[in-house]
Amino acid sequence: MALSLLAGDVQADRSVPPTGFTARLTLFTATAMALLAVFALALSLAAGRLATRWSDELSQSATLRISAPAEQMDAQVAAALELLRTTPGVASARALDSEEEQALLTPWFGPELPLDALAIPRLIEVVEEGRGFDATGLRARLQAEVPGAVLDDHTRWRAPLVAAAGRLRGMGALALLLIGAATATMITLAAHSALSANAQVIRVLRLVGARDAYIARAFVRRFTLRALAGAGLGTVLGGLLVALLPGGGDDSGSVLTGIRFAGAQWLWLLTIPPLAAVVAFGATRLAARRMLERQS
């Protein structure tokens, strides 16, 4: 069907006069909607990548914070490290040195912070392996053996972040659906306009024995090809604009700086023009059938 649609019937196509206004409207609509679809797709994919990365990275790590009197600090840190070494699901555990802790606090207190003079808790970075450790069991053991230790497995703030990214991805998908619906609506209106403007053409074609399918085909093919061309143009423009967006590098953790297509995700763009053509085909066919039925 797609091939016969592309090949077309030159004689049937000639039956319908070229209509400047509806041609421009369809082309413009398809271009604009494809451009928006590229942005919505980029946003959706970026949000998806971010959600996955946050989920993966944060679910694979945890932090142990040890608050203890200065004279007990080293002993508790050593005890915690030993406990973690024997905990299933823990790949490695490492106490942050004073320089790393200084670096963590610098954004809030400046570089001149006298770390030695303050009762700053010691931090242990825990890297998980496999399906991770049993947080409840670990907390119970820590309570018994390292009383000053508090385990933070990031669940508390990971969940809303991942949920937010997921919602952002859902909004991108919803935007794509709305763009498809708006495209269908605009093309339907343009097709209605073209069919109404060509009422006499339809009347003459019917007089000489043209079937509805013959009459509809010329309109449907014309609108489908216009939508394909417009969406192709919009997709290329959208792709270029996305490629030119300032990015934050591959390690970027922000949605705003991460709106781009990564690797094979560029291939998604190839689906936009054919999908626009399918939407135009369906919308014009339905409009033509209804219109021809009404005019009979």
Place this chain on the structure above:
Amino acid sequence: MIELRDVAYSYGGGELFSGLSLSLAPGSFHFLTGPSGAGKTTLLKLCYGDLVPTSGEVAFWGEATTGMARDALALNRRRIGVVHQDCQFLDHLPLAENVALPLTVAGRHHEAAAYLPDLLGWVGLTRHAERRPPELSGGERQRAALARAVIMSPEVIIADEPTGNIDWEMSQRLLSLLVELNRMGKAVLIATHDLNLIRAAKAQVSVRTLRLKDRQLIAAGADL
């Protein structure tokens, strides 16, 4: 081939005609006359399925048109050549393509080359083949409409005032073409005010003249 059985037709509130029956058999030649506004054009439109009767039944080759699928109606129309009073064309196409349109929509465009030159010659439009319909005079448009109506060699030819805008010589030529087609077994129905045309036809073939008056269809051949 085409049968109207006890047909009535109403416009808005008024009844144009009722209880009307007509049969267009193979090889028949009918003229339809009557005063302006009597419903001649409406009756012709009922005959080629452009209108649906208010009551009664229209049948194409034995099949009632009421409830007939639009595709089936379209296929039946290919067997009926129609010359409209207002001669509608596709104004963006050259005359030759307009005349060949019935072949084109039937998927037989390749046959146009075989018929078009002779047909355009018959109606005296050879040198206008590439002109667009709006560039033609009323008479030229009528001749083109007749050429379009007969290019598929239809079984029935229905014409509404086909000689209204053309001179006597050309109307005789067109009549000769219709008579020729009638002798080949085609049914012909022509609505006209032109009594000379009817008399000229009577001299060549057996013609039945019908008169639409006072909402009834009556035979009017004897007084012509």
